[in-house]
Amino acid sequence: MWSFLLLLYLGSVQCDYKYDTKYFKVPLDHFGFQRNETFNIKYLENDENWDRGSGPIFFYTGNEGQIELFAKHTGFMWEIAPNYRAKIVFAEHRYYGSSMPFGNKSLDNEHIGYLTAAQALADYAKLIDYLQGGALHPRYPVIAFGGSYGGMLAAYFRMKYPHVVVGAIAASAPVHMYPGMVPCDVFSRIVTSSFKIANAKCVENVKHSWPLIRKYVANATTSEWLHKTWKLCDPIKDGKDTDTLIQFLQSMYETLAMVNYPFPSDFLVSLPAQPVRVVCQFLNESLTDEKLLEGIGKVLQTFTNYDGKSSCVDYKKGSDYGNLDASGWDYQACTEMIMPMCTTGKDDMFEPSPWNFTTYSEDCHKKYNVYPRPDSARIEYGGDRLQAASNIVFSNGLLDPWVGGGILNSISKSVTTVVIIDGAHHLDLMPSTQSDPASVQMARSIHRQNIDKWIREFREQWRTKP
């Protein structure tokens, strides 16, 4: 239905960043001693510009996926590092990429239990202690960067380890998305509004399409017509297929809204610039049933086959495509990262689908033999009560559906926000392009000012220390 991930893997510029790939030993369990295994997490390091005397360390708090992908698409860090004479480090989140505690058995139910944000943050703290040379008094100011779940981690890292990182740039971090904090339909309402901005008719057409699709698949002839017209790899044989198809479509609209960037993107799915506007061109007027479905067929083609490499629409593969390797996320969403999602069909353009924690919980139990702890992330990480933290910038793009769970108003002198009115999901962290709107350029400039300030504070603090 939704994935946190797509986001990072887009960007019009194919940058060829260079780094060394390294490994660092961490305990399986930082917070207990019953299990004393250790394993290696991977990190990518670039020292090219680094002032080894006192240069800062720019540290990306890896999220759910192979860290190379984040390194590739977080152009902001690479672009500003030379000026700061900074070391760049991208740390891979445990249980993703190659940072597997139990090799290819890591995601088995008997091994996956140490996949939590707290353990990942403790990995990062230990790695930074090593990068500081284990010194009692740190030499190098460390700035945390992260987008999406990685942005949550960056913010939480500063909150929980203020002695380790001097500040955090938390881009598009939905820290309010926990149960009871925002309405569960906020995400789908923002998706809808992104489409409405492109074209109001577009939303109406999508809304009308659902009963139409259900009607068409219920009849063998029209179902076959849909199969052919939409170039689906598989026919729609039963109710389950129908639900899968509808879920695929909804996920498509959500993804289009998230990656509604001003430049063509080419990672997971190849897409034109401003993809929402592009696809809405097929749905920008009142259409008869068949024409409407044909229009949606064109949206599907744009989404799945913009580069012309795909022979059919594989609606059954879900949203876990490409080399994301994010299978652990589903477990995290089933344990501590509970983010209720629903659609009402009223303020959004989707079929109604309520949030039911009991069902959700039972599904998780079936899959992983665990029950979610719905309050645990809020209690551990403070929900929206981050006043007492400091030196965190929460940036959010208003086109991004995740903004619904973001912090938009500065909550203290040093927990501040940047709103990017025409930005999608953490556009500010991506490589800069010619087509960047002024708002994201401004956001990056504010980030640099904050980074300056944090580094200055650090140097003032430690100047007189042994």
Add this chain to the structure above:
Amino acid sequence: MWSFLLLLYLGSVQCDYKYDTKYFKVPLDHFGFQRNETFNIKYLENDENWDRGSGPIFFYTGNEGQIELFAKHTGFMWEIAPNYRAKIVFAEHRYYGSSMPFGNKSLDNEHIGYLTAAQALADYAKLIDYLQGGALHPRYPVIAFGGSYGGMLAAYFRMKYPHVVVGAIAASAPVHMYPGMVPCDVFSRIVTSSFKIANAKCVENVKHSWPLIRKYVANATTSEWLHKTWKLCDPIKDGKDTDTLIQFLQSMYETLAMVNYPFPSDFLVSLPAQPVRVVCQFLNESLTDEKLLEGIGKVLQTFTNYDGKSSCVDYKKGSDYGNLDASGWDYQACTEMIMPMCTTGKDDMFEPSPWNFTTYSEDCHKKYNVYPRPDSARIEYGGDRLQAASNIVFSNGLLDPWVGGGILNSISKSVTTVVIIDGAHHLDLMPSTQSDPASVQMARSIHRQNIDKWIREFREQWRTKP
């Protein structure tokens, strides 16, 4: 050799505080999902004076021992609660008292691994969330209090959970005691200086006593004389007995320094006011060998039999006497709470005994099948890099040997210190008495001012919130 504990259990006033004993369910592992057991921690609650509308919660972050004992001897909280219309809560640390995850098997090697500070803090955060009614926006400002290891926990609680507690009074918290942070002999040097303040001759005599004791026990006749003169329960048969006896004596001097209170104390061991001065009266001049040992015999009598109830000196029982129930501490000291201790015989009055991490580590492994992680507490809790935290007061008494690991200089506007020049181990948290020195009265007044400020800040912050 040393115990963190003795401290809390002293106080001249037998106060009869009233509370309800309650239990609260917590997960065995807050930071992982491999083990999904839950268990109950105990807490003591008094609502008598509480303003249920918006009164503060005074929350004692329980340390290594039965929580009732801490409730009994933390008079400061009880004395100020009525004025603040505060609820009082004393939370018991997991694996101590009745807060046992696996009943009487909890301390077995296969169950003890979830005994860590981080897990205990997460227990407290969850309990406070419950006391706040699970509300997203907290109604009640919560102040953390703790002494000794409990003081470390109070400080770390504010640092790690600034959204849960508005401030922390951390009394006699040796947060610098971790490897590499302070010299390992700092504790024994301060013990020695406490004795020197009482009487310089006293220190010389103790220093001279060690070779004398070893000489006396090497000969059957003089050994028997020592056994009788010192009223030892057991004769000193061999080298192991000798070491045990010497360790008992060293621990006695350390304890006397820690609890060198201005009032008679009567908990673990019944002692007169200013016990160091009292015992040094027996050692206040140059003495011949036999007279010196007789003098130490009198110190032993004062320490073990001030109330006249003990028929002999049980030097073999170690320092784990009374109903402390602190057996878990040894495990914590073997896992994350590594605090190097040594004596040199030069700047202290003890036999030289170097700190050897390898030996220490191997001993821990033998006992618990774990190796210590010497850097883990420093990395997790910041060592002395607490600038970025806020609203913490570190109070320390200069007579207390633990002051050697304490923070004595305010490190920011809101991480401040109170030095109690003539205070022993967290005297400021104890019930007030007529014999309290002005310095501790002043410390308590500063505590109240800080508590006022934190509560005011909290109310200003949340006044305008929904």
